[in-house]
Amino acid sequence: MEQLYTFVERLYGPDVREVLRLLYESRQELTEEQLSEKMGARPNDVRRALNRLLESGLVVYRRQRDPDTGKTVYYWRVNYENLRNLLVSRKRLVIEKLRERLEYEKENVFFVCPNDGLRFTLDEAMEYNMICPRCGTPLEPDEARDAIIEVLEEVIARLEEEVRREARGR
Numbered sequence: 001m002e003q004l005y006t007f008v009e010r011l012y013g014p015d016v017r018e019v020l021r022l023l024y025e026s027r028q029e030l031t032e033e034q035l036s037e038k039m040g041a042r043p044n045d046v047r048r049a050l051n052r053l054l055e056s057g058l059v060v061y062r063r064q065r066d067p068d069t070g071k072t073v074y075y076w077r078v079n080y081e082n083l084r085n086l087l088v089s090r091k092r093l094v095i096e097k098l099r100e101r102l103e104y105e106k107e108n109v110f111f112v113c114p115n116d117g118l119r120f121t122l123d124e125a126m127e128y129n130m131i132c133p134r135c136g137t138p139l140e141p142d143e144a145r146d147a148i149i150e151v152l153e154e155v156i157a158r159l160e161e162e163v164r165r166e167a168r169g170r
């Protein structure tokens, strides 16, 4: 969620982030009045923030007439279904990037300088005659590569499991 809040803030500003956070954490419907009270913000700012969130599909509302005052009250809540889809698609994007990295690691042989840790592809290492261009130490095959591949595969598997679970509806 923290990632999503940051994303929303960068896109729409701090008011929108705060409204989303309050709605999400209260786990119930809130009126515009309740929100502006909790935030100490003007009703107009809250309404603007809610409209932004509505446009992006992150919140929904229900209208109801107050029997005492006769005024129409809007009850807002998080659009959980959409929120889940958004989180899942962000995770899918991360998986894709990790897969690209994994392919890159698997397709290339790497060499490292044991002195300063610089890392080179086989082509680069050959270009430098298997000698570190910074310090002149002979390059060695990178033995950390297998560990990197292992970690990447683990993280990808975990994320894929999360996405599967979330797609099923937890």
Ligand SMILES: [Zn+2]
Pocket (backbone or CB within 6 Å): 113, 114, 115, 116, 117, 118, 132, 133, 134, 135, 136, 137
């Ligand atoms: Zn070196």
